[in-house]
Amino acid sequence: MKQYEAVEAVAKRIIADGLAQALLLKGSLARKRSDEYSDVDFYAIVRENDLPAFLERRLDYLNAYMPILYHSEADFVGPQIVCVYENGLHFDLYTVTREQLNSFDRIAVLYDPLHLLDDYQPLPLSLSPEEIGKLVGSLCFSALEFHTAYMRQDGLFALRLANHIAADLGMYLRTVYDPEFAKIGLKGFGSHLEDAVRKNYLEILKKLKMETVLEAVQLMFVLLDSYISNLPIKIAEHLNFDFYFYIKRLIMGMGK
Numbered sequence: 001m002k003q004y005e006a007v008e009a010v011a012k013r014i015i016a017d018g019l020a021q022a023l024l025l026k027g028s029l030a031r032k033r034s035d036e037y038s039d040v041d042f043y044a045i046v047r048e049n050d051l052p053a054f055l056e057r058r059l060d061y062l063n064a065y066m067p068i069l070y071h072s073e074a075d076f077v078g079p080q081i082v083c084v085y086e087n088g089l090h091f092d093l094y095t096v097t098r099e100q101l102n103s104f105d106r107i108a109v110l111y112d113p114l115h116l117l118d119d120y121q122p123l124p125l126s127l128s129p130e131e132i133g134k135l136v137g138s139l140c141f142s143a144l145e146f147h148t149a150y151m152r153q154d155g156l157f158a159l160r161l162a163n164h165i166a167a168d169l170g171m172y173l174r175t176v177y178d179p180e181f182a183k184i185g186l187k188g189f190g191s192h193l194e195d196a197v198r199k200n201y202l203e204i205l206k207k208l209k210m211e212t213v214l215e216a217v218q219l220m221f222v223l224l225d226s227y228i229s230n231l232p233i234k235i236a237e238h239l240n241f242d243f244y245f246y247i248k249r250l251i252m253g254m255g256k
Helices: 002-017 027-031 048-056 058-062 129-151 155-177 179-184 195-206 210-228 241-252
Strands: 020-026 040-046 068-075 079-085 090-096 108-111
Touching (some): 040 048, 048 058, 058 068, 058 079, 058 090, 129 210, 155 179
Antiparallel strands (some): 079 090
């Protein structure tokens, strides 16, 4: 598979250069959930003193696989190059010190002669009860903005907000059916839903178009409400029910 060919080529070039202390993978490759369309989340652990030299050579390392079609720079957990190769492979190269490497998600160790990763204990990508409460709050706020846009007949913005609500709803559903990977959101999520829930959710998504966007948002609240009414206490105590029920009444009263 091209992902592993790229990983091997880039890793060999980096190891030969001698600036990296360790190399590892995260993402779907490390979770054993990859397929031919997966991207590569490749991490290099580098000493603080070696960072400037390593950062200057990142494109050389990446070109060890094949010519790069597109690249950009970002700073997520550390300096990052987002790279797309001529064969369409998306490869992310992250550069971190050992202290910067967070423990979220599983890893696959590629190179670790100093045993820096022997004590790595992966944390699940689940949401805490407090984070779930904030997620519902975010969904409700987007619904408030949707109400304003829809009533102003700003259809394009209303449709965009409806998609935000749908994404938050999907993440919430993942906290129920695939909680270990809730922070991934909708990515690869459909296969983890119960058949009846998947069918219901997909039917809602089909209505995310200008003519039926209000119906879609109202159905989202119908679906969400079936879970809100049975929340565990540890989650319920982090949810602003007054705001939730206000927004629910606002949305369900639209179009009448």
